[in-house]
Amino acid sequence: MAETLIKVDLNQSPYANENxxxxxxxxxPMTCWVNPGDDFILETYDWTGGFIKNDDSADDIRDIDLxxxxxxxGPVGVKGAEPGDLLVVDLLDIGARPESMWGFNGFFSKQNGGGFLTxxxxxxxxSIWDFNGMFTKSRHIPGVEFAGLIHPGLIGCLPDQKMLDLWNEREIDFIATEPNRVPPLANAPFAPTAHMGKLTGPARDKAAAEGARTVPPR
Structure with missing residues (x-):
């Protein structure tokens, strides 16, 4: 069986997990290293780090700090990989934890970031969706059940410093063209809520101040 390289405790804040x-x-810093062709398991939080709860109130959707x-x-290092290499990652399986067989969707408040149809x-x-095998249904939308596929979320590679600087310059300039837009055109670096994994001390603070946000696509 494939080794679990990263584990998470869903009752623990992601800020307490250095992986x-x-x-x-x-x-x-890399959390672990793998060889090309290795099979392995990574446990993850949902994208909000567990902020959204399985309940009947949308206050958490309204109040989340986006x-x-x-x-x-991660990050997960690949032994032998060099900058410029083509990296192919096959997601062999994806699913919810046995003790957390549910998901959610929602509309964010226009007063807090908004959404695509704000x-x-x-x-x-x-709405909360309970999983039963490949099927899902919601107590908030009675009479609806369908076979669903779990969103794979984000996967990507860390940029080098030159690419990061280009991202930040481009996105900060883009935001300046319409700074009050809802939802925002882009998301600039924001150190106060940055979680930089195993990085500590002054190096952590510097990286937090310039780290690109993981919310927008690039």
């Missing part, structure tokens, strides 16, 4: 990070930066997301497991759905809303 988790929520910023892209070349100085974030500067914390996404929480990512003008049509300005208020925070949430």
């Amino acid at each position: 988790i990070h929520n910023r892209w930066h070349p100085d974030v 500067s914390i997301v996404h929480f990512l497991s 003008d049509h759905f300005p208020l925070a809303q949430k």
Whole structure:
């Protein structure tokens, strides 16, 4: 059986787990190393780090600090890989933890980041979906059941410093064209909620101040 290289405790804050990070930066230390062709298991938090709860209130959707997301497991180093190499990662399986067989979807409040359809759905809303094998249904949307596939979330490579600087310059300039837009055009570095994995001390503080946010696509 494949070895579990990263484990998470869903009752523990992701900030207490040094194998988790929520910023892209070349100085974030590798949590572990694998050989090309290895099979392995990585446990993860959901993208909010467990902030959204399995209950009937959308207050958590309304109140979440969106500067914390996404929480990512890793980084995982690949032995022998060099900058510029093509890295192929096959996701052989993905699923929920046995003790947490549920997921959620929601609309974020227009007063807190908004969403893609925030003008049509300005208020925070949430539905909880319980998993039963390949099927899912929600107590919040009675009469609906379907076969679903779990969103694989984010996977990516740490940028080098040159690429990170380019990202930050481009995105900060883009934000300046419409700084009050909801949802925002991009997300600039934000140190107060940065989790830099195993990085500590002044190096951690420097990386947190310039680390690219893991929420926008690039």
